[in-house]
Each structure stands twice: as C-alpha cells, then as structure tokens.
Amino acid sequence: MQLAASETQRGILPQAGGKPALSPLARRRILEDWAFIFPQFFIFILLTIVPLIVAIPILFTDMSQFNDPEINQVGWRNFTAVFTDRGVQEDYLPALQRTIIFVILNYTTVYIFGLALALLMYEIGFRGGFFTVIYLPLMVSGLAVGYMAAMLFAKETGSANLLLMKLGLLKEPINIYTATGTAFLLPLMVGWRYAGYNMAIFLSGLLSIPKETIESAVVDGASYWQRLTRIYFPQMWPSFILATTMCLIGSWAVFDELVALGALYVNPNAKLLSILFFTYGFQIERLAMGMTLALETFLPLVLVGVGLQRLQRKLQY
Amino acid sequence: MATSVSAFDEFKPPSSSFWTLSRTRSALRVFGLAVMIVYSLLTIFPFYMLFVRSFVSTADSAQLHLWIPEARPVDMNSQVGNLAVFYDLDLRDLKDALGIPRNAFMGARETLAQISKKYNIPQEQIENYFEGFYTFNGWYTLLFGSLQGTTFWWGLFRTILIAFVSLGLLILLSVFTGFGLAGLRRRDQMYVYNLYLLQMVIPVMLIILPQYQMFQWFFKLFPGYDVQNSAIRNVLQIFALILINIKGTALSTMIFTSAISSVPRDLEESAMLDGASRLQYIRHILFPLLKVPIVSLTVIQLPLFYNQFLEPYVYLDPANTTLLPFIANRAGQFSTNFQVIYSGVFASIVPLLIVYLIFRRFFVEGVMAGAIKG
Numbered sequence A: 001m002q003l004a005a006s007e008t009q010r011g012i013l014p015q016a017g018g019k020p021a022l023s024p025l026a027r028r029r030i031l032e033d034w035a036f037i038f039p040q041f042f043i044f045i046l047l048t049i050v051p052l053i054v055a056i057p058i059l060f061t062d063m064s065q066f067n068d069p070e071i072n073q074v075g076w077r078n079f080t081a082v083f084t085d086r087g088v089q090e091d092y093l094p095a096l097q098r099t100i101i102f103v104i105l106n107y108t109t110v111y112i113f114g115l116a117l118a119l120l121m122y123e124i125g126f127r128g129g130f131f132t133v134i135y136l137p138l139m140v141s142g143l144a145v146g147y148m149a150a151m152l153f154a155k156e157t158g159s160a161n162l163l164l165m166k167l168g169l170l171k172e173p174i175n176i177y178t179a180t181g182t183a184f185l186l187p188l189m190v191g192w193r194y195a196g197y198n199m200a201i202f203l204s205g206l207l208s209i210p211k212e213t214i215e216s217a218v219v220d221g222a223s224y225w226q227r228l229t230r231i232y233f234p235q236m237w238p239s240f241i242l243a244t245t246m247c248l249i250g251s252w253a254v255f256d257e258l259v260a261l262g263a264l265y266v267n268p269n270a271k272l273l274s275i276l277f278f279t280y281g282f283q284i285e286r287l288a289m290g291m292t293l294a295l296e297t298f299l300p301l302v303l304v305g306v307g308l309q310r311l312q313r314k315l316q317y
Numbered sequence B: 001m002a003t004s005v006s007a008f009d010e011f012k013p014p015s016s017s018f019w020t021l022s023r024t025r026s027a028l029r030v031f032g033l034a035v036m037i038v039y040s041l042l043t044i045f046p047f048y049m050l051f052v053r054s055f056v057s058t059a060d061s062a063q064l065h066l067w068i069p070e071a072r073p074v075d076m077n078s079q080v081g082n083l084a085v086f087y088d089l090d091l092r093d094l095k096d097a098l099g100i101p102r103n104a105f106m107g108a109r110e111t112l113a114q115i116s117k118k119y120n121i122p123q124e125q126i127e128n129y130f131e132g133f134y135t136f137n138g139w140y141t142l143l144f145g146s147l148q149g150t151t152f153w154w155g156l157f158r159t160i161l162i163a164f165v166s167l168g169l170l171i172l173l174s175v176f177t178g179f180g181l182a183g184l185r186r187r188d189q190m191y192v193y194n195l196y197l198l199q200m201v202i203p204v205m206l207i208i209l210p211q212y213q214m215f216q217w218f219f220k221l222f223p224g225y226d227v228q229n230s231a232i233r234n235v236l237q238i239f240a241l242i243l244i245n246i247k248g249t250a251l252s253t254m255i256f257t258s259a260i261s262s263v264p265r266d267l268e269e270s271a272m273l274d275g276a277s278r279l280q281y282i283r284h285i286l287f288p289l290l291k292v293p294i295v296s297l298t299v300i301q302l303p304l305f306y307n308q309f310l311e312p313y314v315y316l317d318p319a320n321t322t323l324l325p326f327i328a329n330r331a332g333q334f335s336t337n338f339q340v341i342y343s344g345v346f347a348s349i350v351p352l353l354i355v356y357l358i359f360r361r362f363f364v365e366g367v368m369a370g371a372i373k374g
Helices: A002-009 A024-059 A077-084 A086-124 A128-139 A142-153 A159-166 A179-207 A211-219 A224-235 A237-252 A256-260 A273-283 A287-316 B023-053 B080-087 B091-098 B112-118 B123-129 B133-144 B152-181 B187-198 B204-219 B231-245 B250-261 B265-273 B278-289 B291-306 B310-315 B323-331 B338-358 B360-373
Strands: none
Touching: A024 A287, A024 B152, A024 B187, A024 B204, A024 B231, A077 A086, A077 A287, A086 A128, A086 A179, A086 A237, A086 A273, A086 A287, A086 B023, A128 A179, A128 B023, A128 B338, A128 B360, A142 A159, A142 A179, A142 A256, A142 B023, A142 B323, A142 B338, A159 B023, A179 A237, A179 A256, A179 B360, A211 A224, A224 A237, A237 A287, A256 A273, A256 B323, A273 A287, A273 B204, A287 B187, A287 B204, B023 B338, B080 B091, B080 B133, B091 B123, B112 B123, B133 B152, B133 B338, B152 B187, B152 B231, B152 B250, B152 B278, B152 B291, B152 B323, B152 B338, B187 B250, B204 B231, B204 B310, B231 B310, B250 B291, B250 B360, B265 B278, B291 B338, B291 B360, B310 B323, B323 B338, B338 B360
C-alpha cells in the first residue's frame, strides 16, 4: 500500500477520474498478472464467497438436509424464528449466552496470557527457550486441548483436581462438565493454547516502539506503570487491534475444544453457537434454519472484523 | 513491517545500561524470570500428565498417578463383557490365544475364572495373556485396533499426506498470487487483495453448510460417488479437503505480496532482457529470494493443516478419515475408555512436536514475522 501511494504521487498511476489509455505493453502486463492471480483466486472465490451466495435462496426455504428432495418456500420465517419461534429460542438463547460469556472471558485470557507474557519477555530480554515452551501448546489441536481439559478437570478423575486436593490447595474438585466449570476452564485452556501466538503479536508491537522514547522516559524517572500507559500502549495500537480481530472471530467460532468436551452428544453445557449450527445442519435436519442462524450471528461480526482491519491498516501506515 | 525479524539475537531489554542504575528494576527482572519459569512448568505439566494418563487404566484413574503405575495382574473375577466394553478387549483374539473355538459362545457375564474352568485352561495362561493389560491397554487398542474401517496408522498417513500436499500447493499458488499482486499498483489488484483479507474475518462455521452443499452437487457428477468406500469416493473427499486448504488465506496473500513487492523491479527487467520468461524468472530468481516468507507461512500453516478437525470431520467418511476425527470417533458417544483416547491424543501430538522441536528456531522467527504482518 505504501508502494501504491508513492507510485500515484510519481504519476505512474493516474489520479482517480481520468482514465489512462493503456499501451499494449501495459495491457499485456495486466493479462499476465491475472494469469498468475487467477488459479488461487478462482478457488478462493468458489469456496469462500460463492457459498454465501448459494446460501441465499436456501435461507427462504424449509430445506431440512443436504440434497433434500422436497423443498418449500417459507418466506422470512427462518429469519424471524429467533424472535418468535419458541423451540428455536430454547436452543439459541442459552447457546448465545454461553458464547458471549466465553468470548468475554476468552478476550480476558488474551491479555492475561498474551500481553502479560509479552511484557515480561520484553523486560527480561528475548529468550528463545521460553518462547519455545510458551508457543508449544499451539502445536496441539483444539480437540486435544479439549481432551486435556477433561483429563485435568473431570470431577473424579481429573489429574489437576487430584493433585491440587492432595496438596491441600483445593477442597472440592472442579468439574469441567458443569456450566460454571465449562464457562471458566474452557477460556483458560484456550488462552493457554494461544498464549504464544498472542505473545508474538504483542511482542512485535513492543519491538516496534523506538528505543529512544523508552530510554528518555526511564531517564526522566517514569514509573513502570507510567511507562506502560504513556509510552508502550499508545504505540501498540495495531497489535491490540490485531489481537482483537483474531480473538473476536476465533472465539465466536470455537468448535474443536467443545467436541472434545462432548458437546455434540452428552454435555449440554458445552453447546455454544457453533455447535448449534453444526447440529442443525448435520445432525437434526434443520439445515435452512441453521444456515440462517449462522448468518444472523456472524454477519455483524464479519462487518465489525472488516472495520477493525481497516482501522488497523490506517494506524499502521 | 516496522521491525526486522532477524534482529532477535541482538535484542536486549530496553537499554541494558539502565538496569544497573536501579535496584527496583533488577528486582523486576528477577520477578519476571521467576514468573516465566513457573509459567513454562505449568505449560509442560499437561503434556506430562497426558503421557502418564495414557498408561492409567479407567479403573485406576480416580487415584493420583504422577508416574506410570505398576502393572497389576488381571482380576480373574472380571466379566468378559465388562472387559470388552470398558477396555475394548478383542474377544476373537482372546479365543484364538487361549485355543477356544471361534464359534464357541461366550456370555457377557462369564468371568475369567469360569472360562478357565469351562475350557480347562490353566489360570496362569490367562494371566499371561492379560499381562500388562491394564497399563498398555490404551496404546495397544490404539495402535493395533481398527475402528469403523480404518486404523490409527492410516489416519496418520492421510493426515500427513493432506498436510504436505496442501502446504506445497498453497505455497506455489500463493507465490503466483503474490507475483500477480506485487506492488498493488492497480485498482483490480487492490480489490483482489481486499477480498483475500476478508478470509481472516469470515468464520468457517458461516460458510461450511452451503459449501458442503456445493460439494454434494459437485460429487454427484461422479457416478461412483454413492458407493460407500469406493476409491473414487475416497479420492474425491480428500480432493475436496485439499481444495479447501489451498484456497489462499489473508496471511498467505499478505506475506507474499509484500515480500515480492520488496524485490527490485530491475531484477525482473534484466531477467527479461536476458530472455527469461516470467515463469523462469519466478522459478530461478524469485523462489530463492522468498525463503523467509515461505518458512514463515509453513510454520504457521503446518500446525493448522495437521490439526485440522472440522473440515475432515465433515467431508471425510469415518473409514477414510484423518487422525483427529479418528480420535473423536474413538471417543464417540458412549465410550468410557478414556485411556485409549489419551493415548490417541498424545500420539497425535508427538509427530508435530518432534518437527517443532527440531525446527524451533524457524518457528519462532516465522511466527514473529507473521505476527508483524498480521
């Protein structure tokens, strides 16, 4: 984008308004560029954008499963179901509530783990060994993290439970299969998994701060807190926004961890929105309804995400 | 893009000379180190516990085990039905090993002692057969058992195959994309770039239902697809998965577009003057220059491909599936044999963990480069 701006200034690319007459060479250049762009772009559009368009006519039907032989038009009924249909509300609203709690707590863990670790790492100097260990959980799948959570915090067999009780740090065992257990432990495990990634985001933000500003603050006798709020954070905005974007989409769509906690079958406390959409589409034959609910839930988020991306780019350049 | 990544080795805490000035600051540093050490230990703890738990049988799991428990002999009063349900005991294998005819009826409530008496088999022989049964049950069932028409090893093979093919094609196509977009000089290039950025904010869950429907329409064009377990069905499913993996992401586009933009245009022009085609230019001049962004994309995408769960779970039949859906199917709806699940989870982590530990330097640098680009 920097390049685009500078070339506009140099007059290679004409300002908006006047259409340039393309020389044959330039036209050939464009065609060649497109020959290189096309293969991946075709797959990308076909599998990311076209599904959204294919979905539109389905949203207005009662299509119950894939390749449903009998489809009736139902108008806007799927869209209004969230507000009027008792059965859908009973599924959707608790899942929405659980998801919102999860998103908030998960966002907290981004800071508890990611930002705190990045600041610590920055103060003690970069240590590859620590980075290797902290980044390690990212090599583990979400599914495995879910099973690990169950292994550590199942009521009677959880290893962490047993260890903490033996050490006398815990009186009653924690149970991950209860509503509170899932609500608090799951974000903790997910935060643990992404700690290395979030740390990398914040650390790269910290590293881009000019050293002189920090040194002069230290010379002037600024306390650590003052340094944080006056020097570090104001210069790290792109990192904050990137972490927010990642966390926003990632935590609204969390899926694998929940499957490991039995959300598809037995554990209703782990049924978040993504599980609901999956169940509607693949298990209980309410495909059109599932698609509509997914669209209603995620479309506002996509718009927020696009806004955040624009904001980040504006700040970065 | 503001920081050069290779500056890591020179990176020190903000001006180390200041540390000597103040005692509070060195206290802060010691505190920071201590927290880091504790956190690192906490991070390793679950991995260690997972390893130990893969050797702890369901019956022992309510006690705390910090190391592999000692093998204990099989309880002769246990019923074969319970052993089959809770420990995935293979009754056919048991009959073969003890010399009982395969068609002999074995009631679920029959105990091992009763079997010993009924078929006149010495107790020791049964105990020998069951030696280490509880301790290694998880690993034995995982590595030698089969489930819904596939095995652990086939799952692992498919996972690795899909991950590597996807990665190779993704890099190739993304380099082409980056080459076509380099510089972002024209408006059409800008539109394409911005569309790729959308990928970052569109959750998979939003598009997977209609996407699956589209693939169903596509698969129907092939006559053999409806036949369960036919070669064409398996190949098509894996093809679909690879296609999804190589469609290009915000990250791949950003990395290569900015990397190729920074390659001087003179280089391309002089290659052209020497009579090279653009493909030759990419192959011989550009690719060697793109080592850093390729490593960067690899270390971020490889774990994502290897650990992919939702798409294989949706697109692949249970008999044709990759490692993680295999483990999830193993857990299934009713299974209580958590030992085999923990063995499976641990086994699924190990291959990538080895790659990670060998190439950890590339991971660290690549991830930091990726984080800077966003």
